[in-house]
Amino acid sequence: MAIDLSGMNRKELEKLKSDVEKALISAQARDLRAAKKAAEKAAAEFGFSLGEISGGDSAAEKPKRAYKKRKPSKGTGVAKYRNPDDAKQTWTGKGRQPNWFKTAMEKGIDPATMEI
Structure with a gap:
């Protein structure tokens, strides 16, 4: 043809x-x-x-979708702010603000002064 x-x-x-x-x-x-x-x-x-x-029922067997495993993001950020009262407490600037950061802001402390 x-x-x-x-x-x-x-x-x-x-x-x-x-x-x-x-x-x-x-x-x-x-x-x-x-x-x-x-x-x-x-x-x-x-x-x-x-x-x-x-290893399974051929009639009901369907291909399974493969999902990529995600790595946890916890601990991967670099600290950007440090608590002026306790140097051990730091914050990356991402996510929820820690209480010490909120308290410092209420006191009128500029975030730039807490930057590392």
Whole structure:
């Protein structure tokens, strides 16, 4: 089957492309079904079900989505402010303000004076 692509306009070519993509998806699904049937038949010859071999129920088994594990952000920030009354207490400037920072602000202390 030879198709003369040079005589087709852009719209016709895009339609053909869309039809080919749909046909490929259909063919892939058909091949997958055939492969599953062949695997089930091969497993049955040895007295097993496909679910027993694969570790799950083949009919209900769906691919699992892999999620990236996030690293905890706690402790990754560099301290930006220091408590003038207690040098051990610091704050990165991110997140909720600590009580000592709020108290200092209420007293009228400029945040710039508490910067490290």
